[in-house]
Amino acid sequence: MRKRVALLADGRNSDLYASFCAVKLAKRMDATLCSILLVPDPAEFETKEEMQDMGSTWKDFSPSFFLQLVSGLCGLEKVENSYHLIEDASDDALIEFLVSQRISCLIAGSLDEKDFHQKKRWSSLLMGRVQDHPGWYWGAMTVFLARPWTDECFKKILKQIDADCSLYPIEIASV
Numbered sequence: 506m507r508k509r510v511a512l513l514a515d516g517r518n519s520d521l522y523a524s525f526c527a528v529k530l531a532k533r534m535d536a537t538l539c540s541i542l543l544v545p546d547p548a549e550f551e552t553k554e555e556m557q558d559m560g561s562t563w564k565d566f567s568p569s570f571f572l573q574l575v576s577g578l579c580g581l582e583k584v585e586n587s588y589h590l591i592e593d594a595s596d597d598a599l600i601e602f603l604v605s606q607r608i609s610c611l612i613a614g615s616l617d618e619k620d621f622h623q624k625k626r627w628s629s630l631l632m633g634r635v636q637d638h639p640g641w642y643w644g645a646m647t648v649f650l651a652r653p654w655t656d657e658c659f660k661k662i663l664k665q666i667d668a669d670c671s672l673y674p675i676e677i678a679s680v
Contacts, residue, residue: 507585508536511608513599514571515543516563519614521574523651525662527612528578530649531586538586539606540575542568545594596631604640614651624650 512527514520524540531538544563572588579586589606591598603611613628615621628648635646654662 508534508610509539509606509608510534510536510610510612511539511541511603511606512575513541513543513611513613516565516568516571517614517616518565519616519620519651519653520571521614522654522662523612523614524571524575524578526649526651528575528582528584530610530612531579531584532582534610536584536610538575538579538584539608540572540586540588541599541602542571542588542590543594543599544568544590544592596634600631600634600638603635603646604638607643608646609643610647610649612649612651615653617653621650621652 510527510531512520512524514524527538527540530536568590575586575588578584589602591602602608611628611631613624615624628650632646632648635641
């Protein structure tokens, strides 16, 4: 069975750079990328206002935009990918998915320093629960948290995409 890398997305801007990191890692590992979209079930919300105010989840862009982005990156890098929706907001559904799909590496993005530390604590608990699961036999799971890009890092990424992309050449207009 092929190695599997999972990208965890909840619709925040941090998913954009986490997706780039996940595709690059999956290519480097010769792994399949499993994009996990945490999409709340609309039936959980009583009013439209409550649904629109569901934290920062899927406010920055839509799940379909995210799928197009990841699909494009995977196509460019020739990485096999799959997409999965998890509507249950609990960690239990995510843990069951990780165990059933035998995901050994999880990647998520962080918005800022505070979010990074919160996700670091959360991922430590998640890794412990995965490893304690009776169906888990893959050893230690690795979690990568992508930090926000600085302007300099973003320029490097654009240059790398420009070098990799011969079909649609891009150029940085301002330095």
